[in-house]
Amino acid sequence: MSGQLNGWLVYKKDNAAKNEGFIRMLTEEAALIGINLALVFEEDLILGIKQNQPYLSHPKLDVANIRFAIVRTINPLLSKQFEYCGIRCFNSSFVSHVCNDKALTQQYVTQLGIKSLDTYFLSNENFNPKNLPSSFPMVLKQVDGHGGNEVYLVHSSAEIRSIFLDFPNKRFILQEFSDxxxxxxxxxxxxxxxxxxxxxxxxxxxxxxxxxxxxxxxxxxxxxxxxxxxxxxxxxxxxxxxxxxxxxxxxxxxxxxxxxxxxxxxxxxxxxxxxxxxxxxxxxxxxxxx
The missing domain is CATH 3.30.470.20 (ATP-grasp fold, B domain)
Incomplete structure (x- = not known):
C-alpha cells in the first residue's frame, strides 16, 4: 500500500506468549487504518554505536522501513536508542525511565502537589534501622517491580534486612501502610x-x-x-x-x-x-x- 505507515510492536518473547490476545487486537486494529504493525522480540534486536552513530538492527527486518515503535517491554535504554535513530516511541523513553522506577515516579508526582503515602528510598547500602521514621507494618517495594510483584509487607527492620540480603543490588521504596x-x-x-x-x-x-x-x-x-x-x-x-x-x-x-x-x-x-x-x-x- 502506497504511503503505508510501518511500525514495530516490541515484546519480550515470554511476555508475548502471555499477551497473544492483545497483540492480535493491536495488529488487526492497526491494519484497519492502514498501519502495518510487525511483532518484534526485544531479544532479537542489536543496539549500540557503529561508525560513531546510534545503531539498531534486526536479523530479518529493515529498521530503515519503520517510523515508530510500540514498546511493550521495560527497557528505557532500548526506547532511547529508537529515538536516537529517529524512530518515535510509544511510550517515550522519558515515560519508560520515570514510570519504571517507583522512586523516580514518586519524585515526579510529588512535584505536582498530589497526595501520596510517606515514602523512603532505600537500598542494602544505605539501610540503617535507626533512621526509619515510621512505625510498622510498612510496605517494601523493589523500584523496578511490575504487576504487584516484588512487593512485601514488613513488620520489622529484621524483615527488611533479610529481603535486602536476598536482593543486595536492588533499590527499594519503603512506604507507610495504607489505612x-x-x-x-x-x-x-x-x-x-x-x-x-x-x-x-x-x-x-x-x-x-x-x-x-x-x-x-x-x-x-x-x-x-x-x-x-x-x-x-x-x-x-x-x-x-x-x-x-x-x-x-x-x-x-x-x-x-x-x-x-x-x-x-x-x-x-x-x-x-x-x-x-x-x-x-x-x-x-x-x-x-x-
Missing amino acids: NPGKDLRVFVIGTNIIGAVLRESTTSFKANYTLGGQISPYHLTYTEITIVKKIISNLQADFIGIDFLLSKDNELIFNEIEDVVGCRSLYSTSEVNAARLYVEHINKAMKMG
Whole structure:
C-alpha cells in the first residue's frame, strides 16, 4: 500500500506468549487504518554505536522501513536508542525511565502537589534501622517491580534486612501502610484522554492486583478525581499508561504508581472500551502531526 505507515510492536518473547490476545487486537486494529504493525522480540534486536552513530538492527527486518515503535517491554535504554535513530516511541523513553522506577515516579508526582503515602528510598547500602521514621507494618517495594510483584509487607527492620540480603543490588521504596489496605483504583489513559477506570479489591491480601486474584468492578471518576488524573497526564505526556491510586478510608485518592507497560485485562473485563483501537488511532494521529 502506497504511503503505508510501518511500525514495530516490541515484546519480550515470554511476555508475548502471555499477551497473544492483545497483540492480535493491536495488529488487526492497526491494519484497519492502514498501519502495518510487525511483532518484534526485544531479544532479537542489536543496539549500540557503529561508525560513531546510534545503531539498531534486526536479523530479518529493515529498521530503515519503520517510523515508530510500540514498546511493550521495560527497557528505557532500548526506547532511547529508537529515538536516537529517529524512530518515535510509544511510550517515550522519558515515560519508560520515570514510570519504571517507583522512586523516580514518586519524585515526579510529588512535584505536582498530589497526595501520596510517606515514602523512603532505600537500598542494602544505605539501610540503617535507626533512621526509619515510621512505625510498622510498612510496605517494601523493589523500584523496578511490575504487576504487584516484588512487593512485601514488613513488620520489622529484621524483615527488611533479610529481603535486602536476598536482593543486595536492588533499590527499594519503603512506604507507610495504607489505612484502607486491599483496595485500589487503576485509571487507564491514552494521550490526554481517560478511557476507563477499574476498582480492584482483595479480602485476602493488601495487594489488589487483578492478576493476583483481586476482584474488579468499573469505577466512575468524580470531577475532583478527574482533575487529579489530568494534572498527572498533562505534565507526563504519555501515550498509554495506567495510573494507580490507593483509596483512603474516606475514599480520597492517594497516588501509588504508574504502569508504563499497562495491562488491559481488567478494563476489557469491566467495560466495552476497545483500548487497542483507541491506542492505534492515537498513534496514527500522533504520527500525522509529526
